[in-house]
Amino acid sequence: MQALTIHEAAETTGWSSRMLRYVEASGLVTPARSPSGYRLYGPAELQRLRTLAELLEAFDLALSDVAFAARLDKGGELREAVREWLSAPARKPADVSADDWLEFEQEKHERLLATAGRRSNELELMERS
């Protein structure tokens, strides 16, 4: 059968075996198990792992973000509660969305640059420069 062990899966997907266990713990990709407990990654899991990596990369998301999205996706009270909160009118046209949101999202990059660049530790955030 074509089910790979964790290290083989790691090699073909780019994730480390450590991370494959972490991803499993996060509930995003759960491989089958052999009778003795070995993780068995089939074509479906491998594909899922590769696309997951692409998703994170493409939108600069955190594993926890996707895990949260999955939680939302499953419906339930949470989904409704969040949907309701977001449905509130609030923001006006030409809102913050495109503007402030960008700044917020870029904080991490700025911080990285600040830390790696200038002097030493400059982890800060918020507001327009």
Next chain:
Amino acid sequence: MQALTIHEAAETTGWSSRMLRYVEASGLVTPARSPSGYRLYGPAELQRLRTLAELLEAFDLALSDVAFAARLDKGGELREAVREWLSAPARKPADVSADDWLEFEQEKHERLLATAGRRSNELELMERS
């Protein structure tokens, strides 16, 4: 008019003024501004701040989770990409969802307990005990 300043808003909503600025930076609640730049929290913002606090409390969410949900809610490529990834069949019936997910979500609590409890620093996670 009934628009509160940041400290007044802080008092009536339970958030600290520091956090109100942080919440704004996250793009979740954006108050209007006075001609001179002072933040003005109206009834809508106050309500939004209170319900946001309840939402986080009720489901033990992080501000970043809701911020991400808002990002998803706005549609766009991200929304579709995430939706597509989540739509993959993968998990079988009686899946991990209810089981492993709980463990993952509780890791933070376990860590807190571990750190505060036993010896000294025990921040760890993952797998069934």
Next chain:
DNA sequence: CCAACCTTGACACTAACGTGGTAAGGTTCG
């Protein structure tokens, strides 16, 4: 005009996420 606000910027610290190791002990297979 001055006390009491507000603004942004920056420093600091804790908690949580992401990730790599290592240790102790099973499983596989040539």
Next chain:
DNA sequence: CGAACCTTACCACGTTAGTGTCAAGGTTGG
């Protein structure tokens, strides 16, 4: 049966999120 895997558990560490606080300077109102 031993090398080379696997498992869970735990430690360590860098990064990010969350939060307080302080400094320098503008605004407000009696």
